[in-house]
Amino acid sequence: MQFQTFSSPHTRRPNSVDKVMLQVILALLPGVLAMTWYFGPGVLVNIVIATLSAVAFEALVLKLRKRPVMPTLYDLSAVVTAILFAIAVPPLLPWWLTVIGMAFAIIMVKQLYGGMGYNPFNPAMAAYVLLLISWPIPMTSWLPPVVLSANPLDFMQIVSAIFTGSPPTGLEWDAITMATPLDEMRTNLDQGHMISEIFQSPLWGDFGGQGWEWVGNWFLMGGLWLIYKRTITWHIPLAFFAGLTGLAMITFLFDPESYPFALFHVFSGGAILGAFFIATDPVTACTTRKGQLIYGVAIGMLVYIIRTWGGYPDAVAFAVLLLNMAAPTIDYYTRPQVFGHGDNHG
Amino acid sequence: MYVESSKGKIRRLWDFHGGLHLPDNKRQSLQTDLTSATMPARLILPLRQHIGESAIPLVKPGDRVLKGEKIADNTAPVCAPIHAPTSGIIKGIEAHPIPHPSGLNGPAIVLEVDGKDEWADLPAPINDFQNVDKSLLLQRVRESGIVGLGGATFPAAIKLNPGKAIKTLIINGAECEPFITCDDRLMQGAPDRILNGARILQHILGAEECLIGIEDNKPDAISTLRSHLTDDDSIEVVRIPTLYPSGGEKQLIRILTGQEVPSEGLPAQLGVICHNVATAAAIADAVLEGRPLISRLVTLTGEGIANPCNMEVPLGITAADLIEQTGGYTGKSSQLIMGGPMMGFNLSTDQVPITKGSNCLLAPSEEEVPTTGSALACIRCGRCAEVCPVNLLPQQMYWFSRAKELEKVQDYNLFDCIECGCCSHVCPSHIPLVHYFRFAKTESWAKEKELQAADHAKKRHDFRIARLERLDAERKARLRKKKENLGKKKPVKPAAKGEDAKKAAIEAAMKRAAAKKAAQQSPPKNTDNLTPAQQKQLDAVDKHRAETTADQE
Ligand code: SF4
Numbered sequence: 001m002q003f004q005t006f007s008s009p010h011t012r013r014p015n016s017v018d019k020v021m022l023q024v025i026l027a028l029l030p031g032v033l034a035m036t037w038y039f040g041p042g043v044l045v046n047i048v049i050a051t052l053s054a055v056a057f058e059a060l061v062l063k064l065r066k067r068p069v070m071p072t073l074y075d076l077s078a079v080v081t082a083i084l085f086a087i088a089v090p091p092l093l094p095w096w097l098t099v100i101g102m103a104f105a106i107i108m109v110k111q112l113y114g115g116m117g118y119n120p121f122n123p124a125m126a127a128y129v130l131l132l133i134s135w136p137i138p139m140t141s142w143l144p145p146v147v148l149s150a151n152p153l154d155f156m157q158i159v160s161a162i163f164t165g166s167p168p169t170g171l172e173w174d175a176i177t178m179a180t181p182l183d184e185m186r187t188n189l190d191q192g193h194m195i196s197e198i199f200q201s202p203l204w205g206d207f208g209g210q211g212w213e214w215v216g217n218w219f220l221m222g223g224l225w226l227i228y229k230r231t232i233t234w235h236i237p238l239a240f241f242a243g244l245t246g247l248a249m250i251t252f253l254f255d256p257e258s259y260p261f262a263l264f265h266v267f268s269g270g271a272i273l274g275a276f277f278i279a280t281d282p283v284t285a286c287t288t289r290k291g292q293l294i295y296g297v298a299i300g301m302l303v304y305i306i307r308t309w310g311g312y313p314d315a316v317a318f319a320v321l322l323l324n325m326a327a328p329t330i331d332y333y334t335r336p337q338v339f340g341h342g343d344n345h346g
Numbered sequence: 347m348y349v350e351s352s353k354g355k356i357r358r359l360w361d362f363h364g365g366l367h368l369p370d371n372k373r374q375s376l377q378t379d380l381t382s383a384t385m386p387a388r389l390i391l392p393l394r395q396h397i398g399e400s401a402i403p404l405v406k407p408g409d410r411v412l413k414g415e416k417i418a419d420n421t422a423p424v425c426a427p428i429h430a431p432t433s434g435i436i437k438g439i440e441a442h443p444i445p446h447p448s449g450l451n452g453p454a455i456v457l458e459v460d461g462k463d464e465w466a467d468l469p470a471p472i473n474d475f476q477n478v479d480k481s482l483l484l485q486r487v488r489e490s491g492i493v494g495l496g497g498a499t500f501p502a503a504i505k506l507n508p509g510k511a512i513k514t515l516i517i518n519g520a521e522c523e524p525f526i527t528c529d530d531r532l533m534q535g536a537p538d539r540i541l542n543g544a545r546i547l548q549h550i551l552g553a554e555e556c557l558i559g560i561e562d563n564k565p566d567a568i569s570t571l572r573s574h575l576t577d578d579d580s581i582e583v584v585r586i587p588t589l590y591p592s593g594g595e596k597q598l599i600r601i602l603t604g605q606e607v608p609s610e611g612l613p614a615q616l617g618v619i620c621h622n623v624a625t626a627a628a629i630a631d632a633v634l635e636g637r638p639l640i641s642r643l644v645t646l647t648g649e650g651i652a653n654p655c656n657m658e659v660p661l662g663i664t665a666a667d668l669i670e671q672t673g674g675y676t677g678k679s680s681q682l683i684m685g686g687p688m689m690g691f692n693l694s695t696d697q698v699p700i701t702k703g704s705n706c707l708l709a710p711s712e713e714e715v716p717t718t719g720s721a722l723a724c725i726r727c728g729r730c731a732e733v734c735p736v737n738l739l740p741q742q743m744y745w746f747s748r749a750k751e752l753e754k755v756q757d758y759n760l761f762d763c764i765e766c767g768c769c770s771h772v773c774p775s776h777i778p779l780v781h782y783f784r785f786a787k788t789e790s791w792a793k794e795k796e797l798q799a800a801d802h803a804k805k806r807h808d809f810r811i812a813r814l815e816r817l818d819a820e821r822k823a824r825l826r827k828k829k830e831n832l833g834k835k836k837p838v839k840p841a842a843k844g845e846d847a848k849k850a851a852i853e854a855a856m857k858r859a860a861a862k863k864a865a866q867q868s869p870p871k872n873t874d875n876l877t878p879a880q881q882k883q884l885d886a887v888d889k890h891r892a893e894t895t896a897d898q899e
């Protein structure tokens with residue numbers, strides 16, 4: 001009798017890339033729903049636009065590169081990129097900016113480097129940074145959390161704002177948009193206000209911005225679930241927070257009136273999303289355990305440094321991209337000791 | 347971690363990096379009692395059933411041989427003789443499918459069974475092994491054709507002569523591959539053979555202690571062996587956690603002693619020698635009964651096989667005959683694996699014989715062992731590195747193997763990879779990592795061989811230049827002599843002599859220049875037309891390398 005032959009091992013653990021990606025998407029859901037709750041359905045509209053364009057660009061490039069289209073689309077990595085991008089940008093971002101972002105992420109950052117697995121940079125963050133630098137105003141015009149909004153927009157107003165690029169009739173951009181808590185904090189500090197004064201504003205919740213802190217909480221839940229599911233490990237997130245809060249604590253103890261306390265940094269802006277969902281992107285992060293700790297701490301510290309003394313109120317995307325660049329080198333210098341190469345013998 | 351070993355002693359256990367908890371699938375083949383295969387009409391005995399030099403036939407077609415008679419051997423240092431598993435007539439010595447991952451044929455002795463099962467005169471049992479010369483015992487182990495039965499097939503006698511003081515003898519009863527249960531069955535069914543074998547080994551090596559390591563998913567084997575231990579024994583049965591690949595020699599030594607066998611070293615350097623339980627039993631048979639290795643226990647399992655079981659089978663029976671005897675195939679499997687699902691290899695045909703290293707025939711259904719679809723790109727998730735028991739970085743090795751950057755792969759310690767398959771097993775992109783590592787290893791060997799061949803060719807070239815120079819010098823000397831002889835007839839002009847010297851100096855300079863030019867030419871690239879002697883030398887080097895890197899039992 002003749003048989004088929006394969007290479008050993010003959011058993012595989014039944015996990016695959018698409019399952020990993022699906023888990024990431026599921027883990028993002030609570031945070032996404034919280035965002036929708038606090039910032040309106042624009043978040044969902046952005047996700048839809050980003051996902052459709054990311055998948056379309058991916059299919060297009062694969063066709064041009066004469067690669068099989070379907071297996072790659074099924075791996076869901078383009079969808080994850082799209083969602084991460086869509087929740088990082090303001091809920092009323094004009095649709096064409098989202099499309100440009102996805103074109104850049106998928107075509108330039110991902111496919112031109114060889115596609116899934118070969119990209120040295122996190123595509124969603126690269127796109128975010130590109131847009132932030134090129135179109136800073138729409139990229140920083142956030143809606144206030146619904147609870148604080150004087151003019152909550154309805155679904156049709158949001159859709160029309162996204163697709164026409166102009167504010168709903170009878171309103172000005174200034175009337176409906178607002179700085180992010182991090183932005184607010186910076187501006188006020190620059191104007192010489194004390195932290196205790198700044199926190200008087202209704203913008204603040206218990207430890208972060210109103211609304212923002214709850215969105216952060218839900219992303220935190222998702223992130224912890226990913227660790228529980230062993231989709232990611234604790235190394236990068238923990239190191240990230242250690243780097244961020246470590247520096248924050250030192251400066252806070254040094255001068256509590258000029259530097260907000262450490263938890264504020266964790267629960268405002270993109271820190272939680274960054275720690276669990278962006279810095280942990282396996283393709284662009286460090287892979288050795290020791291390397292991941294260094295990588296995480298470095299991102300956390302950079303986030304703090306850029307937020308506090310740099311040119312942008314939030315810095316997760318910059319910090320991640322910078323460390324993406326360093327990842328191969330960190331990996332190289334943190335190779336584990338191979339069995340039988342130590343001095344643990346004879 | 348601390349466990350209680352057999353004598354109420356507390357032993358410390360160590361762990362190694364990585365490893366996997368695999369569904370063990372051992373129940374299937376343990377459901378029925380141990381049986382013996384009936385002798386088929388024909389046995390196929392490959393001349394190479396062990397690591398090392400092939401055996402050379404001692405019989406010719408037409409000869410009648412008796413059960414236990416030596417039919418092939420080789421005086422090479424690394425070799426084990428082959429014995430007839432039953433009486434019969436030698437039908438031929440010919441190429442035949444053999445169990446090897448390459449799927450190529452190999453030379454084998456074909457024995458037509460006469461059904462009489464008539465024993466040859468066996469060497470006398472050595473019952474008081476404690477009082478005989480150790481060389482006699484070593485000789486007996488060697489002559490009985492015993493090799494590592496855990497699958498590594500390294501001739502056992504060589505390992506028993508380490509030339510170093512041995513403190514610990516380890517008997518490997520871990521049996522960590524899923525599906526395989528033949529060692530478990532042996533430990534439950536023949537504890538005394540194993541313990542006697544352990545005592546003989548301990549005596550030969552002069553080892554202070556003997557540890558029998560068994561994974562804790564085999565409680566019956568552990569309790570059986572423990573209940574057969576006598577009080578004064580220095581043998582301990584140690585229950586180790588179930589974690590693949592704890593049965594790898596280096597991993598087991600680490601678990602039991604905390605020591606790591608150096609990358610390019612041998613366990614003996616640490617004062618440790620490791621033998622499989624089945625090897626120990628075979629050694630007991632050889633010493634206490636004079637019985638050579640002519641049969642072994644084999645696990646037949648998987649949903650593709652009608653009646654999973656363990657069987658004592660004569661070496662040389664084909665997989666087809668064996669499976670037929672147990673009730674044939676169920677049609678639920680499209681593949682046949684020799685060995686376990688992690689490190690075994692696919693057979694392309696069931697016409698291959700059972701050899702000394704065949705511990706399992708596995709015909710799994712698609713649910714038991716799914717065949718995977720095409721590989722996706724590596725997402726650098728690092729899971730492969732997390733599970734690697736050698737603490738390698740499979741993903742980087744894969745990257746460089748793919749790019750054929752062989753030096754870089756070796757930089758990442760390619761040759762420490764034991765091909766356990768843990769990395770491929772967990773890869774979410776289904777990349778056949780081990781496959782790439784085997785490829786890189788073969789490529790590296792081929793490249794080194796090429797380099798050595800080039801080196802050889804260069805030496806040959808230099809030698810030729812030297813020879814030409816010598817011939818040339820001789821010719822010139824003759825010429826000079828002739829001239830001198832001629833000169834003797836005439837009166838020699840002093841100036842002429844000076845001229846001669848000058849001419850010789852010029853010639854010598856020209857010759858040097860020519861030689862230099864020749865040497866600067868790149869060494870010839872053609873390594874194909876080597877002399878048979880050179881080729882043999884290269885093959886020997888190759889083989890040696892294969893041996894030193896092969897995963898021991
Ligand atoms: S497990 Fe597979 S996908 Fe993950 S890093 Fe290793 S090779 Fe790449």
Ligand code: SF4
Pocket residue numbers: 730733734735736737738740762763764765766767768769770779780783
């Ligand atoms: S096959 Fe090699 S690289 Fe892969 S886990 Fe085993 S030892 Fe490590």
